[in-house]
Amino acid sequence: MSLQLDEFAELALDLTSGISDADRFQRLLTTIRDLVACDAAALLKLSGHHFEPLATNGMEAEVLGRRFVIADHPRLEAIARAGDVVRFPADSQLPDPYDGLIANHPSDLKVHACIGLPLLVNQRLIGAVTIDGFNPNQFDGFSDRELRAVTALAAASLNNALLVEELELLSAGGGERVGRPQSAQPGEIIGQSAAMLDLKREIGIVSSTDLTALVTGETGVGKELVAEAIHAQSPRAARPLVYLNCAALPESVAESELFGHVKGAFTGAISHRQGKFEMADGGTLFLDEIGELPLSLQAKLLRVLQYGDLQRVGSDQPVQVDVRIIAATNRDLKQEVSEGRFRADLYHRLSVFPLWVPPLRSRGQDVALLCGFFLERSRSKLGLSGLSLTDAAQQAVMAYAWPGNVRELEHCLFRAAVVARSAQSGDRIAIEPAMLRLGQTPASPQPDMADQDGAEPAALREATDQFQTRLIRQALEAVDGNWSAAARRLQMDSGNLHRLARRLGLK
Template sequence: MVINTPMDDTLLADLVTDLPRAERLQRLVSRLRARFRCGAVALLQLEEEQLRPVAVDGLVGDALGRRFVVGQHPRLAAILARRGVTRFHHDSSLPDPYDGLIDEHAGEPLPVHDCMGIGLHVEGRPWGALTLDALDVGTFDAAAQAELQRLGVLIEAAIRTTRLEAEIRALRLARGDARVDGGGRDEGEIVGQSAAIGRLLHELDVVADSELPVLLLGETGVGKELFAHRLHRLSRRRAQALVHVNCAALPESLAESELFGHARGAFSGALSERPGRFEAADGGTLFLDEVGELPLAVQAKLLRTLQNGEIQRLGADRPRRVDVRVIAATNRNLREHVRDGSFRADLYHRLSVYPIPIPPLRERGNDVLLLAGRFLELNRARLGLRSLRLSGAAQAALHRYRWPGNVRELEHVISRAALKAMSRGVDRSAIVTLEADLLDLDGLEAPAPPPAAVPPTAAAPADATTTLPPLREAVDACQRDAIRQALAAHGDNWARAARALGLDASNLHKLARRLGLKG
């Protein structure tokens, strides 16, 4: 049953207020959850054959990183199949996509509950869906369904407004206005909401439409190839090819031929003419991954191509013109390689006209949980599980770990943990929870320094009279200290403190009240 206060005015107010995309849509789902007094609300955008959560309220922290393949979730498919409201009876046999993911019952099978949703359309085309779950049977009665049907028009208007704002921002970017706020971008498969990723995506948007060479800098596993694809997709060359070359995999004897091609008879085995990667990328973009691995002789020819736009096939007499934008990437410190003579200084300066550092995962805050959610859903589908989630201790372990292998390492950790759980004989129809020990992060951490030696005179005698506090009191004291430190680090902002601690904001408030930190 819905409350009596209409929310039309608040939704309309948001439509005419200048808000970042994420904030507008988050306000929308939060107000709908309060309006319908339900346990969770999710707004999901349709991308080909899967639904991507863009705003949620009442679901676990990693929900925004998940992707729900429509064909694997019959409730979501049923909602998308019709224009009106779809309600599922409390004893429906159809599996719920959020089983184990409702914040109040994380890790538990959903009890008998109400569920309804509505398919959303923008400009006459399917856009996605809105879902609502209530833990009290009877919440979504006929009046609630009629109310959601009526509000559907306003919800679609909010989405349409967000899309128009994004298009205006894109137009301004195309005209060279670098002051545009990037809050409304569609991040595609780049999962993350941290400030570090937000700044990076905005910088990529600004530089993408230029013809400048770009040098992506970052540790192993940060996703340099993914960001190179984004640069190409946003550039004026997006209709042409993006050619990827892994320089580390090129044998030194064949590197020149691979990049620039060769003429017939140029070397033993060259039985015909062969174009190189530069010619394949003509009119488009060439991505030189691990560019620091190129042999010095090839570096000289690459420099000449960047300077005058010409290549010369190995064994050929005449140069050829090419129109190629180069994006390079490396996990090495090229400045040091310039100093030791293994990388040409003039090539370094040509490639690094616009260097872009990509932040490591340890600097991306709560993005680790969003990415984990993405990998959890992929493994759930791959292994045929009903639900796959992380325990609270496992989430905390992900936050503590330093991630030397970054996003790639996180993907491997989640996949390995899921397989370990399967090897222990889990029930595929149950909710599978990955505990911290399955992640095996302790074994990957650098060994801790040995404890400082304590002089014998300073050590307290260990005898039966030694009094230790009860375990619960010790845990509570530790939690109080952690919450106080998080609040102090984030200016007493509870939402930011919750993200830093890897908790849902509502759960942090509940814990703080239990520990006596809030009234």
């Protein structure tokens, strides 16, 4: 068996066709699969220390969401180091990263034949093509020379796409984040649904400008990732991205956090201190939960946005700053304006370029991609060789509405992975539907205000504090620790909740 000239010509013609990269990559894999009669194939892009799937054929949809850290996967590491065609023996003891991820096959079915094609441009690794089959002798009829020709065409296709991407992002660099752990890196926006592609297109448009952006969407949809993406693709990317959660700011210190203070401005101000605006000078300030900002501070924020100068608390000297603002909220700010809780002029100043992040329930197959992303992350954290969902668990995940959006999905999968590891032996784990606990909430003990075992009843203040503490904790657990959402759940002002929580020792 050998590859014919017209088959190579078909691969080459796709390089010059006017189709999108996604379609070109998919056609590339379809052609390769037809040529070598494999059961599954994947095109991977090298991104830092991991391989990112750009297209797959014959695999579960979730594979596209996985990010394979090369050091965690011996076969991928061997491909990355080889520089030439890699043929793995049928009895190779190296775990295959795709075991349990081949479409329409039992999750415990192992791949028997595997070839890796490293994609090189000027001796530089840019990606790889993997070809897998269940017959141990499936690829014996193809010579390394023929496979090198396939490799060259695949490398040219990928390199063309990377060059275009590099030109589009020529002015972007890696931004520094302030207000988050230094080890944290800007996250990746996973999704290929129409709504997410529209969002990514809008991010690309607004990133090249200095316009103020307002990111809206439900709790847990990933608004902070949008802010990170805007900053990372902007001309300010080499400057700091400073984060401030307005909902977590007690009103008494909010002004100092935003604008800074001078020594002696108030009790405890023992030195001069820069605020978030000065820390973000030349870069970007991300104001999360902007809808929780007190009205008294909204006017001062508006002045900075209008004139570009601020005054530190305790000083009458103006300080000029050059800051790009990105704000985010899960509230309907138009409604907040109509009800007098948010200034109309500030709303119009912030919403110059609005971006809406869709809820997970409306994103279709993006759920599968996100499952792959979080499962691979959980696999790495738990030190497993493989982690996947059973077919029934996949169906349950796709059918669930995910009211907590992406954050709920992430927490659900990690919790299920921990449960699965404790319930199953070995280091290749499959998550069953019951382990997901979808739609279930742990029963909360009801407060019993009656005497217990004849004990004296507690004082009214003590009993009230215990009851309030329990309710606040339950509300926080229900919204993944989001104080703003907890306040709305408890139907109380956010500032009052923070003050009550401090008095009860919860903060």
